[in-house]
Amino acid sequence: MTSVDQLGIDTVINKKEFSSNVLVKDCPVVGRSLVANRPLAPGDVVLVEEPLIKYNLKPICRSAKSPYYSKKLWNMLNSMVRDVEDDKFQQQYISDPAAEQKQNQDGYDDEYDSCDYSSSNEDDEQDQEEEEKPETNHDSDFCPGVPAAIIAYLDIHPPTNQFSNVKNRRLYKRDDFDFFYNPNSDIEPAWLDHKTVKLIHTVTQKVADTIPLFSHVDPYDLRSFVLKIYSNAHTIVLPRTRSMPTHPSKKARREMYKAKFGDSVTYWGEDAVDPPSTPTIALLRWGSKFAHSCSPNMFLHFEPNRNTMVFTVIRPVKEGQVLTFSYLPEDDSTVGGLVLGGTPDRRAKLQKFKFFECSCERCVDWDWSRGITCNACHNPTSFRDDKHVWTCFSCQAQNSDDEATFIGEREDLVQQTVMGFVARIHGHRRMNESTMRMMEPYLLELLDPAPEKNVVAVPKNHWTHGVIHFLLASYHLNLFPRTFGKGLADQLGLTRQGLEEALVYIEFLNNTIRTHPNFNKAVTLQSNGNLMAAFFAGWRVLTLVIDLVMDITENKYANVSYEKDDDDEDYEASRDNKQDEEIKSNKQQPIAEKKSAENDGGKTVDVVLIPLNQDWIVPLTKISSVVNKEWIPLIEQVSKTQQLAVLQHMISQIRSFGDRVEKTSFLSSSTASTPP
Numbered sequence: 001m002t003s004v005d006q007l008g009i010d011t012v013i014n015k016k017e018f019s020s021n022v023l024v025k026d027c028p029v030v031g032r033s034l035v036a037n038r039p040l041a042p043g044d045v046v047l048v049e050e051p052l053i054k055y056n057l058k059p060i061c062r063s064a065k066s067p068y069y070s071k072k073l074w075n076m077l078n079s080m081v082r083d084v085e086d087d088k089f090q091q092q093y094i095s096d097p098a099a100e101q102k103q104n105q106d107g108y109d110d111e112y113d114s115c116d117y118s119s120s121n122e123d124d125e126q127d128q129e130e131e132e133k134p135e136t137n138h139d140s141d142f143c144p145g146v147p148a149a150i151i152a153y154l155d156i157h158p159p160t161n162q163f164s165n166v167k168n169r170r171l172y173k174r175d176d177f178d179f180f181y182n183p184n185s186d187i188e189p190a191w192l193d194h195k196t197v198k199l200i201h202t203v204t205q206k207v208a209d210t211i212p213l214f215s216h217v218d219p220y221d222l223r224s225f226v227l228k229i230y231s232n233a234h235t236i237v238l239p240r241t242r243s244m245p246t247h248p249s250k251k252a253r254r255e256m257y258k259a260k261f262g263d264s265v266t267y268w269g270e271d272a273v274d275p276p277s278t279p280t281i282a283l284l285r286w287g288s289k290f291a292h293s294c295s296p297n298m299f300l301h302f303e304p305n306r307n308t309m310v311f312t313v314i315r316p317v318k319e320g321q322v323l324t325f326s327y328l329p330e331d332d333s334t335v336g337g338l339v340l341g342g343t344p345d346r347r348a349k350l351q352k353f354k355f356f357e358c359s360c361e362r363c364v365d366w367d368w369s370r371g372i373t374c375n376a377c378h379n380p381t382s383f384r385d386d387k388h389v390w391t392c393f394s395c396q397a398q399n400s401d402d403e404a405t406f407i408g409e410r411e412d413l414v415q416q417t418v419m420g421f422v423a424r425i426h427g428h429r430r431m432n433e434s435t436m437r438m439m440e441p442y443l444l445e446l447l448d449p450a451p452e453k454n455v456v457a458v459p460k461n462h463w464t465h466g467v468i469h470f471l472l473a474s475y476h477l478n479l480f481p482r483t484f485g486k487g488l489a490d491q492l493g494l495t496r497q498g499l500e501e502a503l504v505y506i507e508f509l510n511n512t513i514r515t516h517p518n519f520n521k522a523v524t525l526q527s528n529g530n531l532m533a534a535f536f537a538g539w540r541v542l543t544l545v546i547d548l549v550m551d552i553t554e555n556k557y558a559n560v561s562y563e564k565d566d567d568d569e570d571y572e573a574s575r576d577n578k579q580d581e582e583i584k585s586n587k588q589q590p591i592a593e594k595k596s597a598e599n600d601g602g603k604t605v606d607v608v609l610i611p612l613n614q615d616w617i618v619p620l621t622k623i624s625s626v627v628n629k630e631w632i633p634l635i636e637q638v639s640k641t642q643q644l645a646v647l648q649h650m651i652s653q654i655r656s657f658g659d660r661v662e663k664t665s666f667l668s669s670s671t672a673s674t675p676p
């Protein structure tokens with residue numbers, strides 16, 4: 001074991017804690033890694049470090065971060081990557097038609113949008129959507145991207161003449177990059193069979209040979225730099241930079257984002273109130289030495305104000321234990337697809353972009369987020385181990401992949417469909433009207449297919465079952481009421497349905513992602529689960545539930561006294577809410593709660609509460625119980641030293657929501673038990 005001080009800790013901000021908390025060790029399986037030098041507790045900060053290099057994944061103009069960028073160069077590099085990719089794809093497809101389908105399973109982005117649900121008759125809308133496709137298929141922001149890495153290389157080895165005016169350039173030492181691991185085909189020729197490695201080799205050689213700006217570059221050095229970026233760098237999502245004084249309406253919008261924006265775990269900085277702009281690639285000297293785990297013991301966030309990456313412990317770590325974080329994004333922009341999804345998909349992604357077969361505790365455990373229905377006893381309790389054998393925990397029947405129900409084409413189609421909808425609701429794809437209209441019946445059909453279709457229903461313990469409920473909840477609690485009105489949604493029972501769907505999703509996250517099932521107590525393998533991934537994925541649906549409850553249980557007229565004017569259209573329009581009517585006619589008994597007045601310097605006002613709809617009490621109480629009792633105490637421990645503003649804001653919203661559900665359901669039951 002080696003002390004980190006011996007290897008140089010210039011980039012580390014918390015030098016003292018870092019060198020006392022960790023040691024460098026050659027470990028079995030994960031190789032050279034950082035291990036705990038003493039027992040660590042949730043909330044302990046292991047490393048605060050400044051990136052050695054940082055650049056935009058998709059630069060759009062020449063800037064301090066991309067001084068060598070030009071549109072022409074960018075297009076040239078993208079077309080080189082595309083040519084090599086197309087070439088490779090053609091060769092592979094000619095020799096192996098099955099590879100075409102496999103190719104599409106490697107990523108969860110646009111490829112996952114090719115399923116038949118979008119075969120509606122509105123061609124014009126489809127055309128518009130086609131135009132939105134990015135210039136190259138980046139798979140996801142997780143993929144570090146070859147063109148941006150090639151441009152970033154010029155920061156380290158700048159061209160001599162034309163760019164002598166590039167200012168404030170950081171000077172790198174010759175050996176700055178020797179510290180990083182990369183797959184080296186000179187030592188292991190087998191790397192030449194790896195698709196991404198091969199692509200990087202071909203493109204970097206072509207760049208050095210043909211682009212004058214790179215004529216001074218050693219192709220071998222350029223190639224190993226790009227491979228090092230792929231193997232070691234992190235993606236972070238930064239907010240848009242603000243150079244103008246903030247207009248009050250923008251400030252209000254930022255406040256709204258502050259409340260809503262819970263979607264990027266890689267960016268949890270204190271300014272996380274603006275929507276994110278371009279993803280940024282950051283290479284850390286010491287941060288790159290932590291191993292990956294899909295059930296990690298640390299959580300990584302970026303602090304833009306200090307330009308530092310922070311690694312915080314999220315569960316107890318014993319002395320000597322390998323310190324891990326998730327190389328896969330834990331944020332819910334890839335909801336279900338990666339950290340929430342099945343082991344083969346996570347492993348494929350890590351193999352494709354990080355060049356290793358993941359052997360973390362979750363990947364070698366039973367694949368808990370991919371349960372299927374046993375074809376012998378018909379219970380949804382059959383799971384696959386890392387030897388690819390499906391075993392039913394109810395009747396012990398065993399099956400191979402070929403014999404397992406749902407696995408194969410059906411699973412692929414369901415995954416494509418749900419990820420296509422997720423990309424439209426929360427990703428970069430637009431939700432057009434026809435897609436929205438057919439979303440609900442399509443998803444319901446997946447859960448309960450008509451017998452004549454002769455297809456398997458999505459199994460209860462499969463991650464897509466959870467994500468389908470997340471999508472349905474988003475539809476019933478948000479999309480439908482926004483389009484057709486809250487009153488109609490409520491009248492049709494869709495709000496209650498949405499709350500029940502939200503509960504299914506939260507329970508999936510809690511029972512499968514935050515912890516793992518334990519059907520068979522004799523099974524010794526049991527990974528720890530991923531609290532942060534469950535929390536961030538849950539936030540998307542929680543924010544809808546919280547908004548609904550906080551809005552509908554507050555009597556907004558209680559503190560407003562003005563005479564009704566016959567011409568007051570706003571007043572009339574607001575009367576279509578059934579519950580407001582009931583309050584005004586005093587059918588229900590309001591109680592009061594204190595809250596900070598939003599526009600009044602933190603002054604508190606009395607909020608008059610409205611009893612909770614009886615039908616909603618059960619799902620809401622269950623949601624609140626899972627989140628407030630099982631998640632929040634742990635999240636509070638994690639944020640104890642860092643006090644991350646965004647995390648704090650989420651915690652306080654969830655706490656207020658729990659409080660409101662409790663008070664207004666009490667009010668509802670006391671109203672119900674009062675004789676008329």
Ligand SMILES: C[S@@+](CC[C@H](N)C(=O)[O-])C[C@H]1O[C@@H](n2cnc3c(N)ncnc32)[C@H](O)[C@@H]1O
Pocket residue numbers: 029030031032033179180181231232288289290291292293354355356357358359360
């Ligand atoms: C970013 S590097 C980590 C530091 C590296 N071991 C070094 O010496 O610089 C990533 C490499 O660590 C190993 N590794 C990390 N996490 C792993 C995991 N969960 N399973 C298997 N190998 C892992 C793989 O060899 C991977 O290519």
